[in-house]
Amino acid sequence: MALEVYWGSGSPYAWRVLLALEVKQMNYESHRLGFTDEELKSEEYLSISPRGKVPAIRDGSVTVHESIAIMRYLEDIKPEPVLFGCNPVERSKIWCSIMEVMNYIEPNILNYARTIFYGELAEKKLLAVEARKAIENELIYLNKSLEKKEYLSSEKLSAADIVLYPVIPFLTRAANKENTEDVSGTLRSINEHYPAISVWCKKIESIPGYEKTYPPHWKD
Numbered sequence: 001m002a003l004e005v006y007w008g009s010g011s012p013y014a015w016r017v018l019l020a021l022e023v024k025q026m027n028y029e030s031h032r033l034g035f036t037d038e039e040l041k042s043e044e045y046l047s048i049s050p051r052g053k054v055p056a057i058r059d060g061s062v063t064v065h066e067s068i069a070i071m072r073y074l075e076d077i078k079p080e081p082v083l084f085g086c087n088p089v090e091r092s093k094i095w096c097s098i099m100e101v102m103n104y105i106e107p108n109i110l111n112y113a114r115t116i117f118y119g120e121l122a123e124k125k126l127l128a129v130e131a132r133k134a135i136e137n138e139l140i141y142l143n144k145s146l147e148k149k150e151y152l153s154s155e156k157l158s159a160a161d162i163v164l165y166p167v168i169p170f171l172t173r174a175a176n177k178e179n180t181e182d183v184s185g186t187l188r189s190i191n192e193h194y195p196a197i198s199v200w201c202k203k204i205e206s207i208p209g210y211e212k213t214y215p216p217h218w219k220d
């Protein structure tokens with residue numbers, strides 16, 4: 001039975017899973033869900049993803065939700081190419097980068113991009129500006145780290161790169177949707193302000209199959 005993948009267009013979390021599947025060259029049955037309660041909170045979908053969020057997967061009798069847990073599951077069922085490291089040192093570096101994205105960038109994404117996409121800027125502008133500044137600090141840190149090595153954790157592609165990558169176009173899209181100096185800041189142009197991140201993005205974008213993972217509604 002084919003692996004079933006539930007995702008939503010534009011979700012950076014779902015995008016991680018789609019990218020991992022391409023890197024590992026895995027076949028899957030795709031289920032694109034809309035961001036509606038009918039689709040995400042149906043009894044059937046909640047039995048796969050109990051919080052009613054994307055991404056989630058079903059592999060026979062196994063269901064997994066949470067993007068990074070799914071990526072780790074994929075590594076177990078299809079170990080090559082290795083994304084989570086081959087030895088304790090590699091693994092510790094990869095997990096450190098993943099945890100940094102989760103702890104220092106992800107909480108700010110909620111306050112930044114979602115405020116813009118959900119049209120809540122009028123009430124939450126201060127929160128969005130604070131989040132933008134915190135994200136910029138993280139991007140400075142990541143840019144410095146990517147000046148020294150090819151990929152986030154080492155000289156080769158790893159799960160850490162796949163965890164971070166979708167966040168960058170997601171933030172840029174949010175920044176360009178609003179596009180005022182105080183809300184968008186430097187997030188409008190990663191190329192201009194964070195050149196090492198920009199070079200690294202191009203490496204991810206050259207992964208065979210990348211185009212298949214690009215959010216379809218962003219192409220419209």
Ligand SMILES: N[C@@H](CCC(=O)N[C@@H](CS)C(=O)NCC(=O)O)C(=O)O
Pocket residue numbers: 008010011012013014035040052053054055065066067068
């Ligand atoms: N921590 C989760 C986050 C998943 C998540 O927040 N997904 C959003 C889309 S970006 C979602 O499905 N939201 C719909 C909802 O909460 O109703 C992961 O890494 O998979």
